[in-house]
Amino acid sequence: MLKKTGLLLLFSAGFLSTKAQQTIPFRITKYNNIIVKTVVNKKDSLDLMFQIAMKDGAISPERKRKADHIIFNKEEISENNTVDIGKLSFKDILFTDNQLTGPEADGKIGTGLFEGKAFTIDYDNNQFVIFDKMPDLKGFQPIQTIYDQDAFYVVGDNVIDGHRQEEGHFVLQSGYSGGILYSNPFAEEKDLNKKLKITGEKTLKDSKGRSLVTKQAVLPFFKLGDMVFKNISIAFFAGEIKTQNVSYLGADMLRRFIWVFDADRKTAYIKPSKYYSEPYYKIN
Template structure:
């Protein structure tokens, strides 16, 4: 009888292990996640994981060849992407999209469709689950999924006033927060945040694009508080930033588990939680 129980426990343990898929990644000094891939069995590419998209893309500045991705009107369908021992089929690539440092292109969240997945910054890996894992030690917050993008709400404390703000999770932006023009202008961030750096650029029409880096005193995500957060915003003539970014420097400070339905995300502090903030300027 005891032998049978031991055998059942061993089998259940084996099934649990098989229900998880681990994908290693490399974290760059710019906080970008790089995944090694083999596309269409021919092209070895380093792709940056972009949480703000579902499909994939190729950069015009890539250093590796992508000769076996065939584009029509800058779109290529029906591709295979092999990561480790796992091959993903029917992946759509877009052509000529800029990406992060050290990457030939981008790969999005579509490879995790229908599955719960974890971004494990502690161990530099993704974990894909058939069923939700043990969530002990994790906090949770609602996840808003729209057009292939993830949004979360967090409380910003500016000038001793608390303001709930919706952020797009954006792993392609190396910094912390990047505020939309609407929020930055409406809350007069130029006056209320301590500005730590500034850069003035000109576009082809001669318009000024002023990027500023400020310091947000407190950011509260569920019951976790971050202090003196790096927060950027645009000023000047040109208004281009439509949404608020929760950038890669903040993403890396947590381990993230996304449920299969994309209704909630579970977070715990990672080993990078107290690391110095990334400097954009």
């Protein structure tokens, strides 16, 4: 059985390599963020966090490395930049200045690297693979995606109270380290504060004294496609500040699958990665 499985894996890897046009290596931080090593405008060596919920790039004010060769205008926009990753070179990349990013990153880079192409986020081998044509999808299951304003939306089923499934739309958000973060409207409508087991709470106040309460809780069941997760760690906001208008499917959930996105961004294909059964990440 082990020999047969090994042969299948070798055959699958070999088949994918014949279809693959380009590969981009990455590393995963302890915060579940994807970091890509880049050289911008042939001069600035920057570690950029991959952000699936944006198309372009951004530079952080808290960066550790210099970005002296990215020239910004008065609107803090820089156009027509080149980004080199290994032997690959990408042109006409736009950067925005002064956007915060995840730990260990000097900025962010989005899905503009894959413009007009199908691509894979391969968490098993720590790489993106860019295709001219769709690869072999044996073992993957399709899930519908809505691509709107540079972000991917997927539908997940949430079992909050008993066995009733509550459908929700989630933005794929690789910059959020946790698994699921619910929007304020969803949390209030479904009364998550009373219906879920609360495991943690943190309160912050703004300059006007208004409170932002982050609550950690346990969701009995979550379903994406045909795959069901039990007792999943989730978060939502409470208090007077209500700015979270969309729900996130964060990096802790993204890493549990290998993802293939088609070129027209209407369908994603998923199958379990090596992280599928890892313990859930808990936001401090």
